[in-house]
Amino acid sequence: MRHRSLVFVLTVLASVLALAQVPKVGGELIIAFGTDPESLDPNKITSAPAGMVLTHVAETLLTMTEELEVAPLLAESWEFSEDNLTLILHLRKGVKFHDGTPFNAEAVKVNLERFRKATYAFLLFPRVQTIEAVDEYTVRLNLDKPFAPIIAHLTHNFVAIVSPKQIAELPEGQEIMAPVGTGPFKFDKWVRGEYVRLVRNDDYWGSKPYVDSVVFKVVPSDATRLVLLETGQVHAVMRVPPLDAPRVAATPGLEVVRVPGVRTIYIAFNYQRAPWTDVRVRQALNYAVDKEAIVKEILGGAGGVSDAPIMPLIFGHTGQNPYPYDPEKARKLLDEAGIPRGFKCTLYHPTGRYMMDAAIAEAVQAYLREVGIEAELITMEWAAYLAFLRKPVQEATFDMFMLGWGCVTLDADYGLFPLFHTSEWAPKGSNRSFYSNPVVDALLEQGRVTPDPEARKAIYAEAIKVLWEDAGWLFLHYEMQINAQSTKVKGLIHHPREYILAHRAWLE
Amino acid sequence: MLSYLVRRLLVAIPTLLGVTFIVFSIVRVLPGDPAQAMAGVHATQEYIERVRKELGLDLPVHIQFARFLGGLFQGDLGRSIRTGLPVAQEVWTRFVPTLELTSVSLFLTLLFGILVGIISATRPYSVFDHVSMFFSLVGLSMPVFWLGLMLMLLFSVRLGWLPAAGRGGLAHLILPSVTLAASSIALVARFTRSTLLEVLRQEYIVTARAKGARESRAVFIHALRNALIPIVTIVGLRFGALLSGAVLTETVFAWPGVGRLVVDSVSARDYPVIQGTVLMIAVCFVFINLVVDLLYGAINPRIRYE
Numbered sequence: 179m180r181h182r183s184l185v186f187v188l189t190v191l192a193s194v195l196a197l198a199q200v201p202k203v204g205g206e207l208i209i210a211f212g213t214d215p216e217s218l219d220p221n222k223i224t225s226a227p228a229g230m231v232l233t234h235v236a237e238t239l240l241t242m243t244e245e246l247e248v249a250p251l252l253a254e255s256w257e258f259s260e261d262n263l264t265l266i267l268h269l270r271k272g273v274k275f276h277d278g279t280p281f282n283a284e285a286v287k288v289n290l291e292r293f294r295k296a297t298y299a300f301l302l303f304p305r306v307q308t309i310e311a312v313d314e315y316t317v318r319l320n321l322d323k324p325f326a327p328i329i330a331h332l333t334h335n336f337v338a339i340v341s342p343k344q345i346a347e348l349p350e351g352q353e354i355m356a357p358v359g360t361g362p363f364k365f366d367k368w369v370r371g372e373y374v375r376l377v378r379n380d381d382y383w384g385s386k387p388y389v390d391s392v393v394f395k396v397v398p399s400d401a402t403r404l405v406l407l408e409t410g411q412v413h414a415v416m417r418v419p420p421l422d423a424p425r426v427a428a429t430p431g432l433e434v435v436r437v438p439g440v441r442t443i444y445i446a447f448n449y450q451r452a453p454w455t456d457v458r459v460r461q462a463l464n465y466a467v468d469k470e471a472i473v474k475e476i477l478g479g480a481g482g483v484s485d486a487p488i489m490p491l492i493f494g495h496t497g498q499n500p501y502p503y504d505p506e507k508a509r510k511l512l513d514e515a516g517i518p519r520g521f522k523c524t525l526y527h528p529t530g531r532y533m534m535d536a537a538i539a540e541a542v543q544a545y546l547r548e549v550g551i552e553a554e555l556i557t558m559e560w561a562a563y564l565a566f567l568r569k570p571v572q573e574a575t576f577d578m579f580m581l582g583w584g585c586v587t588l589d590a591d592y593g594l595f596p597l598f599h600t601s602e603w604a605p606k607g608s609n610r611s612f613y614s615n616p617v618v619d620a621l622l623e624q625g626r627v628t629p630d631p632e633a634r635k636a637i638y639a640e641a642i643k644v645l646w647e648d649a650g651w652l653f654l655h656y657e658m659q660i661n662a663q664s665t666k667v668k669g670l671i672h673h674p675r676e677y678i679l680a681h682r683a684w685l686e
Numbered sequence: 687m688l689s690y691l692v693r694r695l696l697v698a699i700p701t702l703l704g705v706t707f708i709v710f711s712i713v714r715v716l717p718g719d720p721a722q723a724m725a726g727v728h729a730t731q732e733y734i735e736r737v738r739k740e741l742g743l744d745l746p747v748h749i750q751f752a753r754f755l756g757g758l759f760q761g762d763l764g765r766s767i768r769t770g771l772p773v774a775q776e777v778w779t780r781f782v783p784t785l786e787l788t789s790v791s792l793f794l795t796l797l798f799g800i801l802v803g804i805i806s807a808t809r810p811y812s813v814f815d816h817v818s819m820f821f822s823l824v825g826l827s828m829p830v831f832w833l834g835l836m837l838m839l840l841f842s843v844r845l846g847w848l849p850a851a852g853r854g855g856l857a858h859l860i861l862p863s864v865t866l867a868a869s870s871i872a873l874v875a876r877f878t879r880s881t882l883l884e885v886l887r888q889e890y891i892v893t894a895r896a897k898g899a900r901e902s903r904a905v906f907i908h909a910l911r912n913a914l915i916p917i918v919t920i921v922g923l924r925f926g927a928l929l930s931g932a933v934l935t936e937t938v939f940a941w942p943g944v945g946r947l948v949v950d951s952v953s954a955r956d957y958p959v960i961q962g963t964v965l966m967i968a969v970c971f972v973f974i975n976l977v978v979d980l981l982y983g984a985i986n987p988r989i990r991y992e
Contacts, residue, residue, distance in 0.1 A: 214950075216768050224726055353770050370769075370779055371942030372853060397851060397940040401835055405850045406940075409842050561718030561955045568722060568731075581727065596728070606731040 201669065205685040207389045208412040209678050210397045214371050219354035220289075220338040221296035226676035229335040231374050231394050233677060235276075236338035236359025239267055239286065240329065244673055246491040246588050248329055252281065252339055252360065253317075262324035262629045269315040273383045275341035276364045283311035288342040290319075296336070303331065324627040326634055330493065330589035362387045362681050372396055388669070388684035407432060407662055413685070414663035414670055414678055420478035420533065426662045435661045436480065437672040441584040442489055442593070443481075443532055445525070445542065445652035446611035448578070450571050453517055460649035462511035464501035466549040467542055471503070473655050476534050476541060481655040486642045487594060489656035491674060494590025494625070494638035498646040501653070508549040519550035523577035526556045528563050532582045533657055539580055542652075553578065568605045571612045578652070581610070586675070590638040595622045598641075598650060611651070617644050690991035694979070698972045705968040706758070706961065710751055713957050719743070720767045720955035741767055743957075754961065763965075764958035768951070773962035777944065781966060783853055784943035787935070788928045790859050791867035795924060799871045800917065803878020808905055810883060818875065825872030834865040834938035851940040862939040866932055870924045877920050881913040888912075914985045922978035926971050 215228035220236060223229055241251040250256075253267040273281035290309045305325035310318040319328070331337070341358040348354065356365045362384065363376035377391045395412060397403045403415040404422060408429065418426055418434065427434040447454035447463075454460060469483040482489070485497035512521075527539035539555055546553045558566060567579060585593035596602050599622050602609040621641035628634050646653075661672050666686045671679040721738035722729065729737075738744045742753070757764055763773035802822070806815040838861060842850035849858050885891065886909050894904045933945030944963055951959040983989045 217770065222770065224724070369942070370776070371946065372940075395852065395940070396942070398937045398946065399831075399940065402838070402851045402938055402940055405835075405838050405843055406852075409846065409850050411850060411852075559718070560953060561720075561723040562716070563718075564722045564727065565718045568734075583727070586728070596730075602730075604731075608728060608730070 201388045201682075201684040202686065203388050203390075203684070205389050207392045207414075207667065207680050207683055207685060208395055209392065209680070210395045210403045210406055210412040210415045211678075212396070212398055212400070212403070212417055214396045215368075215374065217353060218357050218365070218368065218374070220335055220340060220357070221293055222353050223335060227394075229675065230677040230679075231376070232335050232338055232357060232359075233361070234363040234376055234392065234680060235361045235365050236335075236340050236357050237361045238333055238335065238338050239269075240332045242330070242333040242588055242675070244671060246493070246674060248333060251333075252286075253332075256329070258324075258629050262326075262627075263321050265319040265321070265328060266312075267317045267319070269317065270383065271315055273360050274381060275343070275360050276358045276379060277341050277343055279341045279343045281339070281360055282314050283317045285342045286317045286339060287311045288345055289339045290317075290337065292345055293337055303328070324629055326626060326629050326631075327587060327589045327591040330587045330592075334587060363392060366391065385682065387681055389680060392680040392683075404662070407664065410664065413667045414661060416659070416661050416676070416678060418660040418662050420480040420660060423478060423480070423660050423662075431665050432662055433665055435663060435672045437659050437661065438482065438489060438491055438674050439584070439657040439659045439676060440489060440492065440586065440588060440674055441532070441582045442484060442487060442656045443535075443538070443580065443582045443654045444484070444487070445578050445580045445654060446613075447652070448574055448576055448611060449614065450612045451574075451577070453515060453521075454577065456515045457648060458511045458515040459517060460652070461501070462508040462515070462517075462549065463546065463551075463652045464649050465504045465511065466508035466551075467545045467652060467654075468503035469500060469654055472538055472541055476537050477655070477657075480533060480658045480660050482658065483655050484653040487597065487645055487651065487653070488585050488590055488642075492585050492588050492590055492593055493631075494593075494635055496635070496639035496642050498643060501649075505545075505548050512549060512551075517551070520552055521550065522552045522554065524556055524575075525553040525578045525580070526558060526563070526566070526576050527580040528560055529557050531560050531563075535580065538654070542580075567610045570605055571603060574604075574610075574612070579610070580654075582657070583608075588675075590634075590642075591622070591625055594638070594641060594645075595626070598622065598645060613650055615644065615648060615650075618648075618650075687991050691976075694976055698976075701972060702965065702968055706755070706965055707751075709961050709964045710754065710957075713955070713960050714747060716955070718955055720957055723953070723955045724767055754958075763962040766951075766959045767956045768954045768959070773958045776959060777947065777962045777966050780942060780944045780947040783941055784929065784932055784936070784945065787859065787863055787866060787932060787941060787943060788925065790863040791870065791928050792921070792925050794863060794867040795870040795874050795928075796921065798867075799874025799921075800878050802871070802875040803917075804882060804905065804910065806875065806879040807882035807886065808901075810879075815879075819879070822872035822875045825868045826876075828868065830865060830869070830934040831938050833868055834861070834935060837861050837865060838938070851938070853941055862935050862941055865938070866928060866935040870928060873924065874917065874921060878913070878917055881916050882909060885909045885913045911985060915982055918978055918981050918985065922974050925974050926967075929967060929970055 211227050213227045215231050216225060217223050217228060218232055223232060237252050239253040241249050243249050252270055254270050255268045257266050269283060275281060287309050305321040305323050306319050307322050308320045312318055344358045362379055362382045364379045366375040366377045368374045373393050373395045375391060375393045378387045400419050406412045407415045423434050426432050447460055473481045473483055483500050485500050486495050488495050525539060527535055529536040543553045543555055583597060596608040598609060598613050598618050600614040600619050603612050604610045618641055621637055625634055625637045628637060659676055663670055668684055669682040673679055721734045721743055725734045725737050765772055766776050802818045806818050809815055838850050841848045848861055852858060891904055891909055894908045932943055933949055936943040936945045948963050983991060
């Protein structure tokens with residue numbers, strides 16, 4: 179009897195192994211993440227966790243692949259008019275929303291009109307004047323000025339398309355709680371603070387998902403997420419602490435997945451205040467800090483040394499030579515600039531916001547001490563920090579501050595314009611260091627209105643080069659996200675937007 | 687008795703108003719503002735101003751307070767800044783899991799705390815006494831998140847007996863409630879022991895024993911009843927502490943409770959939710975205090991409510 183069951187088990191095992199690469203249909207996939215979505219209304223969401231859940235349910239017109247290239251989704255193709263003032267989108271045919279409403283140009287118009295009233299509209303749609311449904315499957319966006327980044331902006335979840343019926347039936351002032359989209363999964367249930375559950379959309383227009391359902395479980399503690407993964411209660415987790423990654427990787431049945439993130443971490447100078455007005459001082463600080471060591475030792479390899487103000491996968495990125503770690507050169511430059519040894523300044527930084535942020539600030543402090551600069555570290559709680567850094571130039575009291583910028587549109591415009599253009603000085607925009615350089619301003623403006631992708635790339639390459647030589651920041655690194663998953667799950671997509679996507683995943 | 691109850695409930699109103707006012711002021715004195723926290727690092731001034739206006743935070747503070755109070759008297763706590771949901775709904779959905787966790791912890795506290803305390807007190811300086819008092823010291827000094835993780839490692843990772851985290855059936859309640867109760871059990875055990883020891887030395891216990899009462903009667907009927915008043919006081923206080931102090935346990939065990947809601951709301955400067963939750967907890971405190979006071983009378987009939 180025992181033998182027979184053993185034979186049976188072995189036979190099953192063998193056939194399972196033989197079938198290993200054939201996706202299996204069924205099962206519930208469970209993914210643990212740290213933060214509950216604040217909303218599931220495309221027009222209200224602000225965070226990556228919310229975006230991740232929504233991506234499965236409501237699709238956008240265009241999408242961004244894992245390699246961060248724009249690809250068709252609900253729009254099959256698109257083109258600009260001759261004068262670059264009209265974007266024409268050709269929509270996919272035969273698509274239905276989860277409630278059976280057909281997807282067409284009118285549905286797109288209703289969604290985009292709704293979005294234009296939302297608070298975020300000006301961020302992504304600053305130049306859109308009118309939206310026209312030309313025929314059943316063609317939409318035209320009319321702009322008042324050419325705005326090339328709009329292609330990338332249309333991939334953002336803010337403009338995910340939901341059923342026009344749902345929008346029409348939504349009471350005034352209420353937000354969408356159970357989105358009805360066209361995506362591969364349908365919304366099932368959301369228990370706030372606990373989980374969101376989605377089920378397979380059997381009428382999906384594209385390749386149908388393999389799993390029956392997917393659950394996004396909210397588990398705030400990093401350690402607990404790992405325990406859940408190790409005990410098999412979840413299949414994948416996000417945000418593994420860098421120092422735990424090697425241990426997880428060594429655990430049988432688990433694997434660690436590293437994905438480049440789109441967030442750049444930097445230290446900015448108070449550009450309008452001596453001695454940071456002197457390019458030699460800014461360069462000296464770039465030479466003084468060993469970025470390689472920070473990424474390797476403090477981040478445990480969960481990042482890359484910046485070679486531009488934006489990370490390599492972003493459209494418009496051209497890498498420069500990182501400033502090598504050279505304290506000798508730093509001291510020389512500081513001497514030339516007349517900075518006395520023991521020069522005192524302040525470095526503000528957040529804690530717990532970015533990966534190892536406080537530890538990195540301490541490391542920078544130690545490196546600066548090596549070249550004779552005494553940086554006083556001032557730690558602030560996040561909300562207070564944000565308020566502190568949004569002051570007009572005459573009230574700004576910092577010398578340096580550490581911050582991260584996620585280039586969420588994945589286009590250089592958003593990674594550079596708000597941070598370096600003179601018109602974006604705080605408190606109006608996000609140029610909190612009051613950087614100002616006419617050459618950079620001109621290039622960034624040009625990048626916005628040039629539709630040809632190759633020409634744009636060349637413009638951003640030039641802008642990045644100028645910023646780099648001008649040592650616009652103390653360039654640090656871009657973050658990698660570390661996720662982990664069970665080897666029983668195949669086909670999960672770990673996306674640079676800090677998403678785990680279940681579209682093609684299956685459980686062994 | 688009834689007039690006492692009514693009086694107590696009337697007295698609660700100014701207390702709660704005071705709490706409301708203090709919380710309202712404190713959140714607004716904190717550096718950082720909700721419009722910016724919500725808008726995030728990417729926001730422009732224009733956007734922040736729009737958010738501020740939408741949230742009604744551009745109004746003068748006294749008008750905001752008047753509006754808040756006005757809403758309060760109509761049972762409306764406002765809407766969450768972060769999620770846009772009515773605060774009452776938000777707080778209540780998170781309050782239920784916390785209440786669940788806290789009640790089970792309280793039950794464990796009463797059961798084990800008092801039991802261990804009684805055994806230790808009746809056999810002072812015995813092996814049981816020494817061992818249990820040692821463990822109660824450990825229980826009191828152990829950080830909650832550490833204890834939680836260790837229990838999780840032992841019972842779900844190593845032994846696989848219990849689910850590690852999340853809310854579900856009864857099995858899901860065991861680890862978090864034990865974690866949350868640990869320090870309370872320890873405290874109540876020590877407290878029961880010392881109070882009971884004190885009482886057991888009283889002359890009326892000697893009398894009881896002398897007149898031939900069985901030891902169990904002397905302990906449970908004569909001594910415990912008299913020791914119970916300070917114990918009930920401390921348990922009442924602990925219940926409040928459990929209720930408001932569950933945040934670490936909730937974080938470790940991914941328990942969707944009110945503690946986590948408060949922490950998230952403070953980071954987001956979600957004023958209405960902070961106000962709503964604190965008010966809710968204050969109501970609970972007032973209620974628990976009242977129950978404790980009424981229990982005094984039940985335990986000791988000499989206490990009268992007038």
